Amino acid sequence: MNAARLYLSLHVFLSAGVLVHTFEPISTTVFIGVGLGTLGRTIYNYLHESCDSKWIAFNETGLEVDLERNLFGQHIASRIILKAVSGFMSNDNPKKPLVLSLHGWTGTGKNFVSQMIAENVYKEGMDSSFVHVFTSELHFPHLSHFDTYKSQLQQWIKGNVTNCARSMFIFDEMDKMHPGLIDSIKPYLDYYDKLDGVSYRKAIFIFLSNAGGEGIIETALDFWKAGRDREEIELNDLETALSLSVFNNRRSGLWHTSLIDKNLVDFFVPFLPLExxxxxxxxxxxxxxxxxxxxxxxxxxxxxxxxxxxxxxxxxxxxxxxxxxxxxxxxxxxxx
Incomplete structure (x- = not known):
């Protein structure tokens, strides 16, 4: 079994409910005394991350401040991200998971924004056991193992959402990901109440991609050559560029996937080149x-x-x- 398959198999195994914990002396003593009763579970959840409001609580003000103070040159992305995440997290009964697709050149803030979202949703931030990151070339390096990747990815998502409905999945390098593998997660992004008894409607999926970067740059450069301020650029100025670069480009990863055909991506978020x-x-x-x-x-x-x-x-x-x-x-x- 190669490293990628072993990595995914391990996570599938853990997410299926086989949990291994190393108890600290204080928690061991508590459990000896109270067993697995209510008090024991309360103390255990206090000491260890669990899927409840103590560990998962959206801080809208925190996200707004982080975007304003630490994300530079991205007036469009900041506005979309804040509204999208705030609206989704304030809805106790969303119709579908939140799906964000972030596009732009390297170093413009896509990973940084993902981190900001995690830091303001989960107490443990990116270290949370409910935040899961995939990188295409690391986790899905061999096309010949496509069927295995597909099966394990589906099991992994199902297992983790079963464990916590408010799970977050970040897919980096989407432009390098096989379209068929992307399509394999389509059911989890759709408008289903439940699939095999599991609801995915409170989960967050974030796709990161360099695809569309060239078109975004061309638009920004056109504004600069015309002597117009970059803050004048609006989302509709970039929609055509995104459409041509992302949806109709074989190298984009999202090319001809059912995620596009079924309108399952809630927001395509452009990141402008930095000056x-x-x-x-x-x-x-x-x-x-x-x-x-x-x-x-x-x-x-x-x-x-x-x-x-x-x-x-x-x-x-x-x-x-x-x-x-x-x-x-x-x-x-x-x-x-």
């Missing part, structure tokens, strides 16, 4: 996050130097960062 000023903001935020003790003026100089060292395109105009803010952390190690 120099946004890269400076990213560097300043990283300095603050690391608690690097620098005078504000010195910190600004360091951030500016880091931003200047980033590669931009087109080469002559140097408008947009090639890798967004992706290399900021490593470059800051050098300059700070």
């Amino acid at each position: 120099y000023r946004h890269v400076v903001q990213c560097a300043m935020a990283e300095i603050k996050a690391r608690d690097i003790q620098l005078d504000r003026g010195v910190a600004a100089q360091v951030a500016a130097q880091v931003a200047r060292d980033v590669v931009y395109f087109p080469k002559s105009e140097r408008v947009f960062s090639v890798k967004g803010c992706k290399t900021i952390a490593s470059k800051l190690d050098y300059y700070a």
Whole structure:
């Protein structure tokens, strides 16, 4: 069995209800005294993450602040994400799971936004046992194992949602994922009350993809050449570009999948390419996050130097960062 199959098989096994816990001395003592009664379960749930309001509670204000303070240059994405997640989490009886598809060039904030959502839904954030991340080339590397991947993926989702209805699934590198594998999860995203006794309507699915990035960049560049501010760009300005790049492109992963035909993706969220000023903001935020003790003026100089060292395109105009803010952390190690 190769590593990918072993990884998925292990998660399927665990999610099916075979749970192994290493008890701390205090919790062992408690369980000896009270057994598996109500008090024991209460204390156990206090010490260990469980699928209840103590561990899962949406913080709308927290998400709004995070998007405003830490996501730079993404006025469209910020607005869509806040409204979509807030509306979904405030609904105790949604008709279907929330399905977000985030599109844009590397380093523009897609993974970062996924993390923000997790941090403001789950107490443990990305470390929560209810947040599950798939990366196409890591978990589904061999096309010849397609049938195995498909079966295990379906079992894995079913097992984890059975364990907790408020589960989150993040699929990275969707543009590299086989369309048939994407289609295999279609039933879990549809308008079903229950499938085999399991309701998926409170789950969140987030797809991350570079597909559509080139079209988004072209639109942003057109606005820049026309002397228009990037904040003037609206979602409808990007819809055509997304349609051509994502839905009609064989390399997009979502090409001709039933997720598109059945309108199961609730929001297609475009991420704009980042300019120099946004890269400076990213560097300043990283300095603050690391608690690097620098005078504000010195910190600004360091951030500016880091931003200047980033590669931009087109080469002559140097408008947009090639890798967004992706290399900021490593470059800051050098300059700070």
